Amino acid sequence: MTLSTPLLAAAPLVAGLMGPALIGATPAQQTPAQHSAERPAATRLTRVAPRTEILEHTAARTSADQRRVLGYWTPQRMAGALPIDLLGTVTKDGGLLSGLTNQSGLAAAPGLTGGAAKVATPRRQSARPQASTSGSRWATGGAVARTTGRVFLTIGGVDFVCSAGTVKSANRDVVVTAGHCVKDGTGAWADNWTFVPGYEAGGGKPFGSYTARRMFVAGPWSREANDSYDVGMVALNPSASGRHVSDVVGAQNIAFNASRGTQTYGFGFPADPPYDGEQLVYCSGRVKQDPYGQTRDQGLGCDMTAGSSGGPWLSGFDPATGQGAVTSVSSFKYSDDQRTMWGPYFGDSVKALFSTAERA
Template identity: 40%
Template sequence: MRKARLILLAGLGTALAVTGPGMSSADPGTTAVNGAVVHTADAPEPGYWTAERMREATPLDLLEATPADLSGEVPTGDELTVSPTDGHVSAVPEGGGPWTGGGDVVTTAGRVFFTMDGRNASCSGNAVTSTNKSTVITAGHCVKYQGTWHTNWTFVPGYHDGQSPWGQWTATETLTTPQWEASEDMNFDVGAAVVAPLNGKLLTDLVGGQGLKFNGAYNQVMYSFGFPAADPYDGSKFIYCSGTAFKDFLLTQDHGLSCDMTGGSSGGPWFYEFNESTGTGLQGSVNSFGYVFLPGTMFGPHFGTDAQNLYNTAQS
């Protein structure tokens, strides 16, 4: 087994090196609940996410992550670079580009905004069906990264060019898998948020919610959605990719899909059984990362039992 260095790239202006596993933090606001890690979220001040701040929020795609051992041959030698949907991808073979099909996905998906180390950043997310009608699924690095939970966490469904047509939904709790919380294992890069009611309404009562699929098959037709904000995108458009996904040959548990989405799309949903007419499907992954040596491709974690535990904890 050769040692390969994993590097996450997050566009917040400064590269931060992390040297070793064990990123779990002793945050008193964090607890382990039923196979998930739950953090009491720090809410933004009212009116914090102005149109200008949302437009200027930088995609989370230029921070360095943990070294890791990977089985098999490393195509680029001993240094393997990995980035969460970071601009090193460049092709959509089947469909793709701006989503113009309408349907439920236009309101269930949205941009995620948060503050990390004093800098405003963005990801993507998706509202899902849930008991509490208030659950958003995103990537793990979109709720916690480099040992720090993000603050000012807000979900904006149906975002468009600084506008919040369905309102801004503030997280009361953010959650991730134990594996991501402990060592930022890319196979478990899944996050969630429980958002507070807005004007007396619950999230999915207003925007709808997508179903989920756990332990789904590999090599299936999948659709991926997000709000890429790194060049050549600017975060203003809702972008999708589609095609037959494949199983990652290095991290072994992840889905791969040809796609040109860039930073800021992290956390956007991947769907099985997506219906273009209704804009509905079963979410089985999220936009997570890409290999620099493999342009034109992005990857997302397979939703298995750990992702299911995360979802069940969030919705309860």
């Protein structure tokens, strides 16, 4: 088994998550970082049952913080970066970005340069949703076109993009995404975290932008970057007009401990070629077990690329209405199988994560 290229993308293209073990190291050889003694004041650990402990991080709480984050994402920052490939840069002593230098910004990523034009290839498009596709443009609208969006974030001075989706919650503010789109494994939390639901080509924000208020990941993700727990929940601030995101765009159901092997639709905004991050893309088919036994994840036949990380997977999905239940998110690919996307199973740990986020 060999590991994949990442699925997190440097805004608006690639970087991010490695596979279930670090390059050249077995799980037994990996040493989790001791962050429990080094957490910043804004981070808190909630202890529940074993393997379901939750770490939370305070993001943009004040009006000034929110204005700063919204002002940060100029059209140039959203659109002006090339792919960054972190394959081979990960070490066992830190987060997913720990192999970079201690420099910040573009200097931290030798493979990242600005100013060049993006290359995109026209993707498959069908007027009718397909029950089985490895990657087609979603062209039929419905709820999923509003509830799914792009995420813009900064880690270590480098700007990235991911995907995410709203889910029904008590506070009407929760979006679900990949853990590595919230926290860099055992490393740093994301900054400047902003969700753009219903993103439109060219940087369109038909429903506005929503900054993160509080972020949540499971303990095994923060301690070990364990792919089986690569899920992040974010409680958003209301919009500038005071409206909750779910009141504006709606929300999908979320389900836990669902049957395995079901028909599933995965959505996201892949940004690495041949995609360009400007269109909502979907994959569909029945999910399967991890043949390597390295994770509890399920796999979906899918050629989506970096930038799709965190995009919602929906079971019981109705293509006519665009409604379903979120049962996973796009997480990683094995490098020797670029045709299968893997997503964490939503079990008790993710249920505890969600219960905490919806009360935030």
